Amino acid sequence: MVVIRLARGGSKARPFYHIVVADKRCRRDGRFIERIGFYNPIARGQDVPLNIAQDRLAYWLSVGAQPSDAVARLIKKAPKVAPAAEPAPAAA
Template sequence: MVVIRLSRGGAKARPFYNIVVADKRVRRDGRFIERLGFYNPLAKGNEEGLRIAQDRLSYWQGVGAQASPTVERLIKVAAKKIAA
């Protein structure tokens, strides 16, 4: 099964997450199929905190990829940001 989930990067106590499409059996920070965007929970000021390639996201969801609960929440946040 293919899932859309977060892959952690960054330093200790400075998390940075890539939003990736990966096989469910592969470990969290392991091999992935495609990188769709990123999430920086510590973004300040003018820094971009969230970016998702909407066209690739809709493609992967169209072919059956399931998003994790956290990624679902981030997708909703990104959609609100685009609409506003």
């Protein structure tokens, strides 16, 4: 089974998590199929705390990947990014 889960990175007392698509049998920080985002729980100031590629997430969910409980909570919290519109030409 394919799961979408967190893989821990960062140093001691400074966690950083990659959101990865992996086979359920692989270890937490082991082999993965694709990295689709990150979660930084200690982001401060201008740092981005959460980033998920919504198109890749939608693809993996559509082919049957199951998100872990933690990732399911993060998906609900992630900002839904609208498709980028072309900027209007400036009037001179």
